[in-house]
Amino acid sequence: MSRVSGASDETGALQRIGSVIRECRRETHLSQEALADAAGIDRSHMGKIERGERNVTLLNLIRIAGALGRLPSTLMAQADL
Amino acid sequence: MSRVSGASDETGALQRIGSVIRECRRETHLSQEALADAAGIDRSHMGKIERGERNVTLLNLIRIAGALGRLPSTLMAQADL
Numbered sequence: 001m002s003r004v005s006g007a008s009d010e011t012g013a014l015q016r017i018g019s020v021i022r023e024c025r026r027e028t029h030l031s032q033e034a035l036a037d038a039a040g041i042d043r044s045h046m047g048k049i050e051r052g053e054r055n056v057t058l059l060n061l062i063r064i065a066g067a068l069g070r071l072p073s074t075l076m077a078q079a080d081l
Numbered sequence: 082m083s084r085v086s087g088a089s090d091e092t093g094a095l096q097r098i099g100s101v102i103r104e105c106r107r108e109t110h111l112s113q114e115a116l117a118d119a120a121g122i123d124r125s126h127m128g129k130i131e132r133g134e135r136n137v138t139l140l141n142l143i144r145i146a147g148a149l150g151r152l153p154s155t156l157m158a159q160a161d162l
Contacts, residue, residue, distance in 0.1 A: 010140050010143070013139065013140070013143055014139065014140070017139060055138045055139055055140045056138070056139050057136045057137070057138050057139070058094065058095065058098060058136055058137045058138070058139070058142065058162075059091050059094070059095070059136045061139065062091070062094055062162060071157075071158075071162065072157055072162045073154045073155075073157035073158040073162055074154075076152075076153055076154035076157055077152075077154040077158075081139075081143065081152065081153045081154055
């Protein structure tokens with residue numbers, strides 16, 4: 001990936017972390033609703049995070065990772081971030 | 082660190098990532114203002130991020146890490162996240 005940051009890179013980054021969250025959620029056999037509830041995040045917001053449509057905050061990433069039993073840094077590294 | 086998430090854990094997480102950003106910035110011999118400008122982040126917001134007073138977003142963390150020449154996942158792991 002280019003080191004030059006731009007809008008499309010940023011969209012790609014959000015999409016990658018969303019995809020990693022979705023993959024981990026499916027491996028953990030959780031529905032999107034169950035993950036949202038476990039993480040204390042609004043269900044529709046969780047859907048937007050998984051689709052890369054929201055700029056997820058650090059605290060929400062920590063909550064999601066905790067609900068998935070992963071480290072946030074591991075999720076980030078899996079997303080090539 | 083306890084796996085139980087709570088307000089103080091979350092404050093601690095924001096303070097740890099802020100401290101890691103500050104340490105890396107100093108190692109890189111950048112002023113807080115120079116880092117803010119390089120990352121395209123408002124200078125007063127950068128100060129709040131370093132002090133753990135703001136819930137930094139993924140895109141800002143990516144921008145900060147890029148300006149520091151680090152991977153965001155590395156900064157997170159250094160912050161025990």
